[in-house]
Amino acid sequence: MTPQKTIERLILYSTILEKLLTSGTTCVFSKQLAELTGNTAAQVRRDLMFVGYTGNPQSGYTVSSLLESIRGLLEPERGISIVLVGVGNLGRALLSFFVTMQSKFTIIASFDNDSHKTDRVIGGFHCYHVDQMRQILTNTYVQLGIITVPASQAQAVADRIVDAGVKGIVNFAPVPIKVPADVYVENMHITMTIEKAAYFSRSKSVGERFDG
Amino acid sequence: MTPQKTIERLILYSTILEKLLTSGTTCVFSKQLAELTGNTAAQVRRDLMFVGYTGNPQSGYTVSSLLESIRGLLEPERGISIVLVGVGNLGRALLSFFVTMQSKFTIIASFDNDSHKTDRVIGGFHCYHVDQMRQILTNTYVQLGIITVPASQAQAVADRIVDAGVKGIVNFAPVPIKVPADVYVENMHITMTIEKAAYFSRSKSVGERFDG
DNA sequence: TAGATTGTTAATCGATTAACAATC
């Protein structure tokens, strides 16, 4: 079993280490990294055990080489290749974000089932019809599919992505999707997350009156 | 301590129950609800303990009243009132989503610091300058602030949201933000989530060769 | 009634935190 939470935090550490590197910091202690990422020093050290990188009691960790070690663990040889399905508002926002970003993410293509959108360049990438997915991806390795279609179509789209041989999905549609055991799904349920935040923010306001 | 994961699942159950209700289903067993949400029956029953709603061995749970009970726990008297800060691609996508949606979310206002965007209607809502936030929210109860600004500005925006008295934040910027203990923060780190999915999808493809 | 399902308690599992000998 690979520790999900540890991987999440390692990704976070790597973004912070990038900043430290840019700002010219050469060394960092677990305590500092903890402070910068909102964790505890013990947590940081435990996470780094997984990476295998080892610091020393006098200077802590060398920023550049720790970053390299984490990247070695997290990153593929080449960037992360992605197809995005569903070129609505959210899909387009993500696409233009990927275009702008000097990024480790490479968009291979986008897909939609609306003929007003297909066979055009949208958000900087060619948009194909979903029916063409399997064919287009036949000789192309794609690491992730991003689903940004309405809930009603999410499962059908997931099926096609799986059918095209993609082993990872990030699902923005507000429904669970079913996939074979050899496909990894990460859900980004935006509205559900907002509801969750609303719930817990209310418990934070205990004692306050809501007279707004 | 309130069980975070349970709340997440209860929100999911409620969306599924809404669908069941619409489709005319009157009763549902824990096993079915589990299947529909990708959980186990034991998990579902344990979660429902928190709600206090009680079914029976013959018919399971009554969809309509279970939904009511969960909503009673999750939902405020009125909808969830929100301000959104940062009217870039993602911010606009979320705004237009909220406009479209016949929703439990009420956008009070949007904010930005770019004078090309402020004092206009964008994505269906008036966009104010962030400097005006405190003033505009003085006599308005706002439950959540949504942060969709670049990483470099996220902390400053969070500070203003907190300053305006808002107790919940959903942060889309790819950096941790620091807030007082009485403010709840939910992070939606899109790029980090994509990286995480990429990592675990790779472990799913064990044994495959990447010749793409 | 008989049998499947419930609510709940006990057992397990995983993840976080505390503690501390090793060490630079």
Added chain:
DNA sequence: TAGATTGTTAATCGATTAACAATC
């Protein structure tokens, strides 16, 4: 060296799963 910090093990905590008597 002396002291702060490391890597790692043991203790704790919380969340999930299993089990089962109660029950409709």
